[in-house]
Amino acid sequence: MSDGAPAHIKFCGLTRAQDVDAAIALGVDCIGLVFAPRSSRRLGLEAGHALRTRVPAHVRVVALVMDQPAADVAAVVDAVAPDILQFHGAEDDAFCRGFGRPYWKAIAMGGDPAAALASLPAYPGAAAFLFDGHAAGEPGGGGLAFDWRSLPRALDRPFWLAGGLDGDNVARAVAIAAPTGVDVSSGIESGPGIKDAARMRAFVEAVRRV
Numbered sequence: 259m260s261d262g263a264p265a266h267i268k269f270c271g272l273t274r275a276q277d278v279d280a281a282i283a284l285g286v287d288c289i290g291l292v293f294a295p296r297s298s299r300r301l302g303l304e305a306g307h308a309l310r311t312r313v314p315a316h317v318r319v320v321a322l323v324m325d326q327p328a329a330d331v332a333a334v335v336d337a338v339a340p341d342i343l344q345f346h347g348a349e350d351d352a353f354c355r356g357f358g359r360p361y362w363k364a365i366a367m368g369g370d371p372a373a374a375l376a377s378l379p380a381y382p383g384a385a386a387f388l389f390d391g392h393a394a395g396e397p398g399g400g401g402l403a404f405d406w407r408s409l410p411r412a413l414d415r416p417f418w419l420a421g422g423l424d425g426d427n428v429a430r431a432v433a434i435a436a437p438t439g440v441d442v443s444s445g446i447e448s449g450p451g452i453k454d455a456a457r458m459r460a461f462v463e464a465v466r467r468v
């Protein structure tokens with residue numbers, strides 16, 4: 259999938275203004291804000307809005323949701339104005355399309371990868387796929403990697419690699435999977451939702467060295 263350009267970088271699960279500012283200073287492409295109920299990084303609408311206002315227009319804000327009612331997703335869209343919605347649950351294509359934003363569909367590769375990949379045609383409206391290491395029905399953000407070699411060599415749209423990435427393994431992951439971008443949460447943290455400046459920098463430097 260890669261066209262030889264460096265992989266894009268998304269830092270996910272930011273909860274503090276200082277971490278958003280540091281991520282932007284490092285030049286990441288996307289900031290992920292988590293609104294999924296079962297996440298230790300979950301933001302309320304006001305906190306999400308406050309973080310969103312710190313993000314310049316050239317950095318995309320991705321709002322992560324999981325198996326929430328349409329009214330809750332719409333409230334996130336209204337309060338946070340994300341550039342992209344990232345769906346992590348059993349939402350179908352029609353649901354994901356219903357909020358007037360491009361969407362990325364997370365694909366849970368941690369259980370049955372073949373079944374996970376077989377679900378891709380069910381999401382014709384997805385602007386991109388995000389392959390994560392958690393099992394279907396489980397939340398992500400737990401640092402779980404999957405076998406990057408299980409991804410197809412060719413896909414009809416951009417895809418992001420997530421799950422268990424950090425500054426030590428991301429170069430190998432990019433070399434194997436050639437994703438459009440890489441997405442990381444726990445691999446740049448000192449604790450849930452608390453990003454670590456040195457780990458953030460190490461991750462970005464590792465991706466840029468590939």
Ligand SMILES: O=C(O)c1ccccc1N[C@@H]1O[C@H](COP(=O)(O)O)[C@@H](O)[C@H]1O
Nearest residue numbers: 270297397398399400401421422443444
């Ligand atoms: O981050 C969370 O808390 C979360 C909750 C529910 C669904 C997905 C979640 N996170 C996503 O998982 C990736 C990978 O996380 P990690 O690097 O393995 O810790 C994260 O970037 C989010 O996209």
